[in-house]
Amino acid sequence: GESVGLHLPTLSVQEGDNSIINCAYSNSASDYFIWYKQESGKGPQFIIDIRSNMDKRQGQRVTVLLNKTVKHLSLQIAATQPGDSAVYFCAEDHSGYSTLTFGKGTMLLVSP
Amino acid sequence: KAGVTQTPRYLIKTRGQQVTLSCSPISGHRSVSWYQQTPGQGLQFLFEYFSETQRNKGNFPGRFSGRQFSNSRSEMNVSTLELGDSALYLCASSPETGTAFFGQGTRLTVV
Numbered sequence: 545g546e547s548v549g550l551h552l553p554t555l556s557v558q559e560g561d562n563s564i565i566n567c568a569y570s571n572s573a574s575d576y577f578i579w580y581k582q583e584s585g586k587g588p589q590f591i592i593d594i595r596s597n598m599d600k601r602q603g604q605r606v607t608v609l610l611n612k613t614v615k616h617l618s619l620q621i622a623a624t625q626p627g628d629s630a631v632y633f634c635a636e637d638h639s640g641y642s643t644l645t646f647g648k649g650t651m652l653l654v655s656p
Numbered sequence: 657k658a659g660v661t662q663t664p665r666y667l668i669k670t671r672g673q674q675v676t677l678s679c680s681p682i683s684g685h686r687s688v689s690w691y692q693q694t695p696g697q698g699l700q701f702l703f704e705y706f707s708e709t710q711r712n713k714g715n716f717p718g719r720f721s722g723r724q725f726s727n728s729r730s731e732m733n734v735s736t737l738e739l740g741d742s743a744l745y746l747c748a749s750s751p752e753t754g755t756a757f758f759g760q761g762t763r764l765t766v767v
Contacts, residue, residue: 578755587660587746587758588699633699642687642750643712646699 556653563624565650567617567634574636578644579608579619581630588633591619621652629654658683660749660759668765674735677762681728681749687711688730689756690722693744702745705730706752734764742766 557563569577575596580588594601594608594617601608607620617634631651635644661680669675681688689704689712701714705724722732728749734741742765748756 580758585760587760590755590757593755635699639712641704641706641711642689642748642754642756643701643704643714644689644691644699644748644756645701646691648698 554651563621565619574638576637578635580633583630626654662759666763679730679747685749687750691746737766
């Protein structure tokens with residue numbers, strides 16, 4: 545079936561670097577995308593979202609880019625901090641009913 | 657505003673038993689969805705409820721069921737537990753549509 549997947553299972557960066565986490569999706573009907581951060585022992589935490597009528601959206605230290613032509617989503621984290629270490633998931637919703645399809649996740653490791 | 661609350665946080669059950677998990681959504685949120693998270697399969701959608709009606713269901717056997725009450729609180733039930741049902745069960749709430757906010761999850765271990 546259609547799914548959302550991530551290219552890199554683990555990303556290691558130094559504190560202060562910028563991080564980029566990528567995600568490919570296959571459902572062209574998807575119109576809403578969300579990035580979540582999950583720390584060990586916790587539930588996924590909302591980071592930022594974007595709708596399909598946008599190409600870019602910025603938050604505090606985070607930017608999401610959406611390329612519908614190649615069905616690609618990315619999360620950019622500026623000035624990465626050790627507290628950013630976690631697993632990051634992209635998710636897509638094409639049902640309109642808060643039904644999310646998740647990617648497999650990328651582990652971000654930030655070294656001080 | 658209080659977040660999504662799931663109880664209990666941890667459960668240990670024996671194969672063949674049944675279990676009920678509870679979720680209290682964020683105040684004002686009428687949509688509640690459930691997900692199963694395992695190392696092998698990742699996060700998988702179980703079902704979603706809005707105003708006590710199931711609007712969507714994932715690809716799970718009939719042993720997995722849920723319901724939503726008039727106050728938007730939700731429960732999910734798993735009957736005839738199998739070892740493979742060991743997982744983190746996550747509940748998320750949202751307005752009618754839109755961003756889903758997750759609880760801390762219930763860690764179920766089947767022995």
